[in-house]
Amino acid sequence: MTDIPPTSRRRPTVQARGEDTRRRILETALDLFAAQGYEGASTRQIAEGAGVNLPAIQYYFGNKEGLYRAVIEDIAADTDRHMASLAPRVQGALVAPETPRKELAALLCEMLETFVVLVTSGTQVESRRLIFARAEIEETPGLDILHENGMRQIFNPCLGLFARLHGKSVTDQEMTFRTLALIGQVVIFCNNNKRPVLAGAGLDAESVRLMKLVVREHTEAICRAALAASAP
Amino acid sequence: MTDIPPTSRRRPTVQARGEDTRRRILETALDLFAAQGYEGASTRQIAEGAGVNLPAIQYYFGNKEGLYRAVIEDIAADTDRHMASLAPRVQGALVAPETPRKELAALLCEMLETFVVLVTSGTQVESRRLIFARAEIEETPGLDILHENGMRQIFNPCLGLFARLHGKSVTDQEMTFRTLALIGQVVIFCNNNKRPVLAGAGLDAESVRLMKLVVREHTEAICRAALAASAP
DNA sequence: GATATACTATGTCAATCGATAGATATTATC
DNA sequence: GATAATATCTATCGATTGACATAGTATATC
Numbered sequence: 001m002t003d004i005p006p007t008s009r010r011r012p013t014v015q016a017r018g019e020d021t022r023r024r025i026l027e028t029a030l031d032l033f034a035a036q037g038y039e040g041a042s043t044r045q046i047a048e049g050a051g052v053n054l055p056a057i058q059y060y061f062g063n064k065e066g067l068y069r070a071v072i073e074d075i076a077a078d079t080d081r082h083m084a085s086l087a088p089r090v091q092g093a094l095v096a097p098e099t100p101r102k103e104l105a106a107l108l109c110e111m112l113e114t115f116v117v118l119v120t121s122g123t124q125v126e127s128r129r130l131i132f133a134r135a136e137i138e139e140t141p142g143l144d145i146l147h148e149n150g151m152r153q154i155f156n157p158c159l160g161l162f163a164r165l166h167g168k169s170v171t172d173q174e175m176t177f178r179t180l181a182l183i184g185q186v187v188i189f190c191n192n193n194k195r196p197v198l199a200g201a202g203l204d205a206e207s208v209r210l211m212k213l214v215v216r217e218h219t220e221a222i223c224r225a226a227l228a229a230s231a232p
Numbered sequence: 233m234t235d236i237p238p239t240s241r242r243r244p245t246v247q248a249r250g251e252d253t254r255r256r257i258l259e260t261a262l263d264l265f266a267a268q269g270y271e272g273a274s275t276r277q278i279a280e281g282a283g284v285n286l287p288a289i290q291y292y293f294g295n296k297e298g299l300y301r302a303v304i305e306d307i308a309a310d311t312d313r314h315m316a317s318l319a320p321r322v323q324g325a326l327v328a329p330e331t332p333r334k335e336l337a338a339l340l341c342e343m344l345e346t347f348v349v350l351v352t353s354g355t356q357v358e359s360r361r362l363i364f365a366r367a368e369i370e371e372t373p374g375l376d377i378l379h380e381n382g383m384r385q386i387f388n389p390c391l392g393l394f395a396r397l398h399g400k401s402v403t404d405q406e407m408t409f410r411t412l413a414l415i416g417q418v419v420i421f422c423n424n425n426k427r428p429v430l431a432g433a434g435l436d437a438e439s440v441r442l443m444k445l446v447v448r449e450h451t452e453a454i455c456r457a458a459l460a461a462s463a464p
Numbered sequence: 465g466a467t468a469t470a471c472t473a474t475g476t477c478a479a480t481c482g483a484t485a486g487a488t489a490t491t492a493t494c
Numbered sequence: 495g496a497t498a499a500t501a502t503c504t505a506t507c508g509a510t511t512g513a514c515a516t517a518g519t520a521t522a523t524c
Contacts, residue, residue, distance in 0.1 A: 021501080021502090035371075036271075037269060037271070037272075037370075039268075039269070039271055039272050040269070040271050040272075042480075042481065042482080043481085043482065043483090044480085044481080044482090052502080053502070053503065053504085054482090054483090054503095055483090055484080055485095055502075055503075055504095056501080056502065056503095057482095058482095058483070058484075059500095059501070059502080060501095063482075063483075064482065064483090130369055133365075133368060133369045134369060136365060136423040137362055137365045137366060137369075137423065138269075139267075173439070173442060174442055174445075174446065177439075177442050177443055177446045178446050178450070180420050180421065181417040181418075181420065181446050181447060181450055182417075182450075183420065184416040184417045184418070184419060184420030184421075185413040185414075185416045185417060186413075186416070187416060187419075187420055188412050188413065188415065188416030188419055188420075189409075189412065189416075191368040191369065207405070207409075210405060210406055210409050211409055213406075214406065214409045214410050214413050215413060217457065218410075218413055218414075218450075218454050218457075220457070221453045221454045221456065221457035222450050222453045222454065224453065224457070225449065225450075225452070225453035225456070253470080253471080274510080274511065274512080275511085275512065275513090276510090276511085276512090284471080284472085285471085285472055285473070285474095286472095286512095286513090287471085287472080287473090287513095287514085287515095288470090288471065288472080290512095290513075290514075291470080291471075295512075295513070296512065296513090
């Protein structure tokens with residue numbers, strides 16, 4: 001009944017206008033889903049905010065869930081792009097049998113710093129941060145995509161590096177917890193910055209620099225302790 | 233028009249029954265608000281879950297918002313109780329002018345371990361963890377209460393200790409970020425454990441022990457680095 | 465037995481929600 | 495200029511929501 005997106009044939013002008021409308025809806029939806037959650041944001045609000053009318057959402061995305069999934073997939077694609085250069089290096093270090101432990105630690109630090117940048121820069125950062133935070137608590141159809149993506153792009157690589165550094169297995173529950181704690185240092189910066197703690201401390205270049213510094217120094221300290229504990 | 237809760241006069245048996253019903257509503261509401269958010273959970277659902285009928289909510293809590301606030305205040309009171317023994321010791325160490333830095337570090341570790349316990353034990357842990365996580369992103373009338381409480385009971389004490397350890401001011405933005413990173417290690421354990429990472433890893437005694445161990449070791453490592461960096 | 469408390473049963477209300485039907489406007493191709 | 499695909503409009507449907515009003519019942523105190 002609802003033949004959804006017209007992405008096949010290229011008709012220069014009309015197509016361009018359609019694509020523009022699609023993006024406008026997508027961006028408005030991101031902001032509103034972030035601010036009010038999946039249930040909280042109404043399609044009417046989104047349509048109004050995007051300057052289109054209600055059935056436009058059905059036309060472009062089928063229904064509310066389709067729109068939500070599109071928003072999430074957009075963010076996931078963004079994450080992939082952001083991690084594209086680092087991921088293969090980590091992969092390489094993990095398949096190599098004799099990667100020096102100092103290098104593992106350095107890669108782990110770089111990984112977490114890159115994560116900080118992902119979480120604090122780009123377009124619509126505020127909204128993306130909130131969506132990340134929501135991914136950890138909400139139970140909506142699309143969010144597992146984001147969660148899987150985070151596992152694949154962030155958690156698993158960090159776990160791999162950190163476990164090798166400790167000389168332990170990635171299946172060890174202790175390593176899961178240690179990795180979560182590491183990542184938690186960054187994830188907390190995803191929280192609502194309208195709240196007192198992060199208020200004022202926006203996302204200006206200086207704040208981001210500080211966040212990266214803090215995460216790097218903490219992670220280095222933790223890695224140093226790990227090296228000392230499991231020294232050969 | 234709506235004279236809300238009958239908490240004044242004591243009529244032994246009837247009163248007890250009323251209190252019981254009140255608690256039953258409160259517990260059901262906690263679970264449902266945690267699982268589905270403020271907007272997501274309907275009063276009808278809550279009433280059904282508690283085995284009362286709809287007007288009972290109005291009778292005891294005035295309206296939906298009143299019920300929500302009651303849930304939040306309940307949790308806040310729980311936090312106060314949990315932190316009651318540690319708070320004055322931290323306060324004491326902070327007002328004393330010459331507290332040894334090792335003691336500051338030890339208190340900080342203890343503080344975070346206590347936080348882990350708060351977040352992983354007691355009745356309805358799962359739901360309370362989710363409410364904590366929601367407090368960081370949702371914008372509902374009652375949640376600032378919880379947030380303020382967290383600032384007063386957790387964040388500010390940690391900030392005070394950690395800043396003293398670094399020999400820096402509590403108003404320094406770097407110290408805010410460092411403290412957030414520390415706390416983030418614990419907060420991440422508040423996330424939905426139905427998700428792959430924490431799945432299986434329930435909240436059995438062994439898991440909690442491991443979480444505490446990890447947080448302690450990481451924090452010790454970070455404190456050691458801080459001591460070395462700002463050594464006298 | 466009068467009275468207060470602690471509910472329950474039922475129904476209604478306006479508001480808001482997602483979804484859809486169906487008409488219309490715009491544009492590209494032939 | 496006819497035709498068809500694309501884009502957007504108005505209008506409305508049915509369901510659910512929080513809230514409230516009214517009436518009734520069971521129990522316990524005085």
